[in-house]
Amino acid sequence: MARPVLKWVGGKRRLIEEIIRLFPSDYPERTYHEPFFGGGALFFHLEPIRGSINDVNKRLINFYRVLRDNPDELIEIASKYTYEKDEYYRLRDRFNEGPLEDVEDAAILLYLNKTGFNGLYRVNSKGEYNVPFGKYKSPRIVDVKRIQLASSILKKIEINSERFYSVAKYAKKGDIVYFDPPYLPVSDTSDFTAYSRAGFGYDDHMLLKDTCVELHEKGVLFVQSNSHVQPILDLYEAIDGFRVETVQMNRSINSNASKRGEVNEVLITNMPESC
Ligand SMILES: C[S@@+](CC[C@H](N)C(=O)[O-])C[C@H]1O[C@@H](n2cnc3c(N)ncnc32)[C@H](O)[C@@H]1O
Structure with missing residues (x-):
């Protein structure tokens, strides 16, 4: 399942x-x-x-389109990110500065979701993602099997x-x-x-x-x-x-x-x- x-x-x-x-x-x-x-x-x-x-x-939906159409590149890019406070704020800034290529946008969203406080998606009045770094023992940022299975299910699905x-x-x-x-x-x-x-x-x-x-x-x-x-x-x-x-x-x-x-x-x- x-x-x-x-x-x-x-x-x-x-x-x-x-x-x-x-x-x-x-x-x-x-x-x-x-x-x-x-x-x-x-x-x-x-x-x-x-x-x-x-x-x-829209950024969430971009994530699911990339997950469906380009899971290998999503895995490749997100696997390079490390769980460190400095890296988190560097990627958060990059995400907020945008615009990024769709696949990088999706990879950073995945990273922020897995390493940000409580997995929240929250933006301020300027539309900037403002969730702070989250403290975890060793968060799993890229779950390859889960990504591949989700991608295969999405193949038959229209994403809007x-x-x-x-x-x-x-x-x-x-x-x-x-x-x-x-x-x-x-x-x-x-x-x-x-x-x-x-x-x-x-x-x-x-x-x-x-x-x-x-x-x-x-x-x-x-x-x-x-x-x-x-x-x-x-x-x-x-x-x-x-x-x-x-x-x-x-x-x-x-x-x-x-x-x-x-x-x-x-x-x-x-x-x-x-x-
Ligand atoms: C309660 S959450 C859905 C949670 C989901 N069932 C799950 O299992 O994770 C509600 C979602 O509705 C989206 N949303 C808010 N307003 C919307 C609208 N007018 N049309 C479509 N989606 C909307 C939000 O971005 C959010 O992702």
Whole structure:
């Protein structure tokens, strides 16, 4: 089974089984689309035979195109980088100064992802990547097998960098779409939207709801994960053919869960229950 190549905030590994449980049993034969790709945890788990992936983050999407089309050069370049503080800041500056050849851009993104603090992708108001050096014992920057496997899976996949709603152009009746948007924050302090320069607010969630309705009318099957907050429940609960399931998250005793941004999540879907 393939694994994500990048670490990504909001990665959905822990929800994978819950999501697949909603899919029809013939899902491996269906075309699959993932418009908020990030690290693509579900995608790599599924290893779809055809479909599309998308993310608004253009450098992230450049990374996946290079991973698909030019994995050997990606491995060669990234293998030269060493895990040292000076090297980290030198490469971070180079990444921010840009523009770079696509393959070098992708190799540095991989390096920063593996050696930066917490594998965050964060940019400042000027669009500069500003994550500090991360402290690890001996981070594995280039996992050759993982890169090669991910590359082979991506060979059959269309890779786009557009807004999420463009999936309505690509998805056809019977296809499956998984939406994993930046969650609507639970409180003012939880910063779920710091993925990329543009935030993702309530208006975007309304647009996402319209996209789900459009797909439903076309006979496309979808699952969306989101936070269990009233505005999201209000958007979806009354729609014919949709259902909202709550997923309980693990919480440790005696801690303030909402401060850590850990909340229950919901899965919104139009998959028939008997699937
Ligand atoms: C929660 S993360 C997805 C995590 C992913 N499921 C994983 O397993 O790693 C949300 C992603 O949506 C992207 N994004 C934000 N706004 C978007 C938009 N309007 N259209 C498409 N992608 C967007 C972000 O760049 C981010 O990578």
